[in-house]
Amino acid sequence: QQQVKQSPQSLIVQKGGISIINCAYENTAFDYFPWYQQFPGKGPALLIAIRPDVSEKKEGRFTISFNKSAKQFSLHIMDSQPGESATYFCAANNYGQNFVFGPGTRLSVLP
Amino acid sequence: GAVVSQHPSWVICKSGTSVKIECRSLDFQATTMFWYRQFPKQSLMLMATSNEGSKATYEQGVEKDKFLINHASLTLSTLTVTSAHPEDSSFYICSARKTKGTSHYEQYFGPGTRLTVT
Numbered sequence: 001q002q003q004v005k006q007s008p009q010s011l012i013v014q015k016g017g018i019s020i021i022n023c024a025y026e027n028t029a030f031d032y033f034p035w036y037q038q039f040p041g042k043g044p045a046l047l048i049a050i051r052p053d054v055s056e057k058k059e060g061r062f063t064i065s066f067n068k069s070a071k072q073f074s075l076h077i078m079d080s081q082p083g084e085s086a087t088y089f090c091a092a093n094n095y096g097q098n099f100v101f102g103p104g105t106r107l108s109v110l111p
Numbered sequence: 112g113a114v115v116s117q118h119p120s121w122v123i124c125k126s127g128t129s130v131k132i133e134c135r136s137l138d139f140q141a142t143t144m145f146w147y148r149q150f151p152k153q154s155l156m157l158m159a160t161s162n163e164g165s166k167a168t169y170e171q172g173v174e175k176d177k178f179l180i181n182h183a184s185l186t187l188s189t190l191t192v193t194s195a196h197p198e199d200s201s202f203y204i205c206s207a208r209k210t211k212g213t214s215h216y217e218q219y220f221g222p223g224t225r226l227t228v229t
Contacts, residue, residue: 034217036220041202041223041225042222042223043115043117043204043206043220043221043222043223044155044204044220045220046217046218046219046220049217089154089155098145098157098160099145099157099218101154101155102154103153103154104152104153104154106152
C-alpha cells in the first residue's frame with residue numbers, strides 16, 4: 001500500500017514536444033505529491049509539487065495533473081528541451097511520514 | 112534558499128575501512144535529515160531518518176551497526192559506513208526537512224556522495 005507506481009520506465013521525445021509521466025498510488029493518506037528531477041551523479045531537485053485539494057498546478061512549462069478519485073497524478077513538460085534529459089521521480093507522503101518514491105522515468109529529449 | 116551540501120562528493124576506500132559522509136543544511140535548520148542509498152538506474156531507497164539530538168530510525172533491513180548516523184546539530188548529520196565492503200559501493204544521498212517554514216513536507220536533497228569500496 002506504500003508503493004508508488006510510475007510509467008513509462010523510459011521516454012524519448014523530440015525537442016519542443018510534450019513529455020508526460022504518470023504515477024499511481026494506493027495509500028489514500030498521502031497528501032503531498034512532489035516531482036523530482038535528477039541528473040546523473042547529482043542529487044534529486046524538487047521540480048513541482050501538489051496537494052490533493054487541487055486538480056492541477058502549473059509552474060512555467062511544468063504541470064502536475066492530479067486525479068484524487070483515480071489516485072493518479074502526472075507530470076507534463078511542455079516544449080521539452082534537450083537539457084531536461086534526466087531521470088524524473090514522483091513521490092508521495094503524508095504529514096510527518098517519509099517519502100515514498102516511484103521507480104523513476106528516464107527522459108531523453110532529442111535535439 | 113534551501114541548500115544542502117555533502118562532503119565528500121566522492122570517496123574511494125579499501126575494504127574493511129570506515130568512511131564518514133557529512134550532510135549539512137547551509138541556510139536553514141533541519142530537525143530531521145534522511146539518508147538514502149541509490150544504485151545505478153534505480154530509485155532512492157531510504158536507509159534511515161535522523162532527528163537532531165536523538166537516535167536515528169533505521170528502515171527494515173538496514174544494519175544500524177554498519178551505518179552509523181549522528182545528528183548532533185540542526186545543520187549537520189553524518190553517516191559512517193563501518194568496515195566497508197565492495198557491496199557497500201553506492202551513491203549515498205542525504206536530504207533535510209526544514210524545522211520552520213511554510214511547509215513541513217518539503218525535503219531538500221544534497222548532491223550525493225559516490226562511495227567506491229575496493
